[in-house]
Amino acid sequence: xxxxxxxxxxxxxxxxAGEGTWRAMLAVLGLILRREAQxxxxxxxxxxxxxxxxxxxxxLMGASLSVSRGLQNIYVSSHASxxxxxxxxxxxxxxxxxxxxxxxxxxxxxxxxxxxxCLVPCIFCLSRFRxxxxxxxxLLLFLAPxxxxxxxxxxxxxxxxxxxxxxALAVTLLTFPTLHIHGEPWWNPPRWLIALTLTWPxxxxxxxxxxxxxxxxxxxxxTR
Amino acid sequence: xxxxxxYLIVTSAAGLGDKAYGAAIREAIVxxxxxxxxxxxxxTTIERLEAKGLLTSRMGEAxxxxxxxxxxxxxxxxxxxxxAKEFYDAVTRISRGAAWAAD
Numbered sequence: 001x002x003x004x005x006x007x008x009x010x011x012x013x014x015x016x017a018g019e020g021t022w023r024a025m026l027a028v029l030g031l032i033l034r035r036e037a038q039x040x041x042x043x044x045x046x047x048x049x050x051x052x053x054x055x056x057x058x059x060l061m062g063a064s065l066s067v068s069r070g071l072q073n074i075y076v077s078s079h080a081s082x083x084x085x086x087x088x089x090x091x092x093x094x095x096x097x098x099x100x101x102x103x104x105x106x107x108x109x110x111x112x113x114x115x116x117x118c119l120v121p122c123i124f125c126l127s128r129f130r131x132x133x134x135x136x137x138x139l140l141l142f143l144a145p146x147x148x149x150x151x152x153x154x155x156x157x158x159x160x161x162x163x164x165x166x167x168a169l170a171v172t173l174l175t176f177p178t179l180h181i182h183g184e185p186w187w188n189p190p191r192w193l194i195a196l197t198l199t200w201p202x203x204x205x206x207x208x209x210x211x212x213x214x215x216x217x218x219x220x221x222x223t224r
Numbered sequence: 225x226x227x228x229x230x231y232l233i234v235t236s237a238a239g240l241g242d243k244a245y246g247a248a249i250r251e252a253i254v255x256x257x258x259x260x261x262x263x264x265x266x267x268t269t270i271e272r273l274e275a276k277g278l279l280t281s282r283m284g285e286a287x288x289x290x291x292x293x294x295x296x297x298x299x300x301x302x303x304x305x306x307x308a309k310e311f312y313d314a315v316t317r318i319s320r321g322a323a324w325a326a327d
Contacts, residue, residue: 005283005294010263012286012293013247030264038268 001032045110048103052201053117056099059194060142061125063092068138084177091174093145095198098171100146102201104153105208111154118146164209168202175199226278226311232257233269234278234308238300245284245295246270270298278304 002010010031014024039045070085103114122140129136152159159167175195226234236252237244246266253261273279284295300308319325 005296006267008293009246009283009296010267012290012295013250013263015291015293016247016289017250027263030262031267032264034264034268 002028002035039107039109044107045113048107048110048114049117052099052103052106053114054121055197056095056201057118057121057142058125059198060092060096060099060146061122061139062194063088063095063198064139064141065134067092067141068134072134087174087177091171091178092142094167094171094174094202096142096145097149097152098167098202098205099198100149100151101153101159102149102204104150104155105157105205106153108154108157111150115150158208158211159205161206161209164206168199168206171199171202225314226307229265229269230273230278231308231311233266233273234300234304237279237298238305238308242297244298244300246298247290247295249298267296270296273304276303276307277301278307 010028014027019027067085067088070088074082074085103118104111107114122143125139126136129139158164178195232253233249236249236256240248240252246263249270250261250263250266253259253266270279270281274281278301279298280301281296281298284297286292286294
């Protein structure tokens with residue numbers, strides 16, 4: 001849980017001070033806890049865990065259910081067509097990937113907390129899911145692209161402008177047809193609010209891609 | 225202005241000069257204050273002081289006393305010296321007239 005250089009230094013200090021095993025373990029644990037606590041003094045982990053993971057996982061489960069119902073309608077009845085489901089599925093993938101990417105890139109060190117923040121609503125909804133015709137697993141359609149996005153977010157940090165802006169535009173354009181489902185007007189506040197909540201990570205990535213890249217962090221111990 | 229523990233670290237590091245590293249600073253603080261100094265508090269504070277530009281640190285050489293492990297060498301910057309002086313002056317000024325300061 002400590003970086004390689006830090007581990008080297010701390011173990012050396014403990015050996016030099018002649019600390020016993022238990023005291024050394026407590027010292028290392030204390031350092032890890034302090035370091036983890038320090039990260040939470042900044043806004044990034046809060047945005048990732050509370051501002052993104054929790055609301056997006058709730059809303060993406062709703063979108064997953066909507067896509068699953070669309071697919072079910074295609075197989076069960078002839079009322080639905082692929083033309084309505086494919087944009088929804090693409091939008092779900094886009095929302096999930098960009099949301100995951102934003103979570104991963106906003107706060108890499110607290111990704112595990114963001115993951116727990118995403119899983120808690122999932123467990124809550126799965127435990128209360130009572131639709132017999134659809135498997136509860138359908139709620140989790142968003143998880144695979146979201147995990148993929150989070151992994152890319154941690155690894156890459158930011159995407160290039162040539163990819164980020166078309167991606168944000170595509171997600172936004174795909175949002176409009178879904179706002180008109182069942183003839184509801186696009187200004188219907190809840191649907192509009194849901195779309196905005198799920199679309200802003202794509203625009204956040206686009207905005208980040210236009211910023212000048214910073215110098216790499218040359219400090220031994222990354223705090224981000 | 226510096227905090228009390230920050231002042232202890234900056235002053236210990238300045239006193240140790242080229243030999244300032246984690247374990248030596250920790251030892252100096254324990255001897256001077258008679259209080260325990262946890263490694264967690266030490267390194268998180270050193271990191272904070274580095275972020276404020278009051279200290280710089282680099283990886284140093286490994287010694288047999290440390291099981292062949294490297295040291296983290298610490299150096300006080302000009303801003304660190306000024307901040308420590310400011311803290312010292314403030315404590316000296318506020319202590320004037322205090323019963324314990326007359327000794």
